[in-house]
Amino acid sequence: MIQTVIFDMDGVIVDTEPVHHYAYHQHFKQLNIEISDELYSTYTGNSTRNVFQKIKAQFNLPHEVEDLIQTKRSLFNEAFDTKEDLFLIEGVEDLIKDLHANGIQLILASSASKVTIERVFNRFNLNQYFTHKVSGEDFPKSKPHPAIFEHAASLSVAPKENCIVIEDSTNGIEASVAANIYCIGYDSLHSKDQDLSKANLIVKHFNELNAEKVKNLK
Structure with a gap:
């Protein structure tokens, strides 16, 4: 049983996926990188850390993973708190x-x-x-x-x-x-x-x- x-x-x-999508894509714009919808869909179910580990390696970003995580989380938290349709x-x-x-x-x-x-x-x-x-x-x-x-x-x-x-x-x-x-x-x-x-x-x-x-x- x-x-x-x-x-x-x-x-x-x-x-919360629309909020994550918004926060990630705002961040991608800041980083000046292009993430296709197909590539983005492969991140579903991954932690933010794992997502940025992959992105840092793929796009050869100079940023620390920890800094990338914090920026995305700030964008997410701001959107989460203001989004009424959740x-x-x-x-x-x-x-x-x-x-x-x-x-x-x-x-x-x-x-x-x-x-x-x-x-x-x-x-x-x-x-x-x-x-x-x-x-x-x-x-x-x-x-x-x-x-x-x-x-x-x-x-x-x-x-x-x-x-x-x-x-x-x-x-x-x-x-x-x-x-x-x-x-x-x-x-x-x-x-x-x-x-x-x-x-x-x-x-x-x-x-x-x-x-x-x-x-x-x-």
Whole structure:
């Protein structure tokens, strides 16, 4: 029986991707570099550090990765605080409340920084439902590396085989598969060009899930 659900955040709980897109592209303009939509889509599910490590190497930038990260985060935070059209993904709050009310442990495992996670959780009052929040900035390698999900599963009240992951990105699903954790792929309108084929189950709306169904998965 499933006892723990490990949630990704971006694209699963909240769609901060437009804010990230805005902040990244403002920064790319400042750096005078051209990032195609195709290349940008490969960054989905990566931490900001990993994105800038790749960009620094590819474009031979003289800047320190740490400085690049701080500039992008400043642009993101400014946009996040002023953006009014930022909402939870449709149906996810009802699912979170239903899982929590039925005794299923909830853990967050997101590539986002701790600061961004806290901004989202405070804005939408989600802290009460989750026992742990794991940030990708604590791991040297981003998804599809399984480290973040392996760590999240180690925080579960149950063995790994009684955990599931909910993800919307190719990298996140591959990380879940590599960690050998059952994965629900959320086919989000917001996450473009993502391959969900390796997920154990694919849903298009969170009303397809509830605590009873989740408990009996596998």
